Amino acid sequence: MNLTSYTNYALRTLQMAALHDPNLLRVDDVAKVHRLARPHIVKIVHQLGKAGYLETQRGRGGGFRLARPADQIIVGDVVRLTEGNLDVVECFNPSKNTCLLSGICRLSFAIQDATAAFMAVLDGLTIADIAANRDELLERSRALGKA
16 A cells, blocks of 8 residues: 555644644644645645634635644544545446456455455544654654744
């Protein structure tokens, strides 16, 4: 499995919001710590806000914070939101499948099982879990930029 950098930074954005909860976090702070372009984080915050994971406050002194408790945000759900369909191989998507072995291929069945196992691990993980070592994460973030 290979998740996109967009998904990685969406999870990192939620993680940082959990570290600063209930205070507002600025897009510029996330961009600086992760060395990303501001528009990239703006896009992530917008999507996470629309999905109900973040609440945003516009204007001077604005920013964003978690819209619900970190222990109620499931990592697997965020991955599904940001990745969309997890069609690891062509035969997972019936509308694009040209494989002649569909339905009988043991490799396809094994990859389906592996994908389900991967997502099961992420479904057992919350944003609170990935922010649990708060002090270490904040110390490293401060070393990288403003946290």
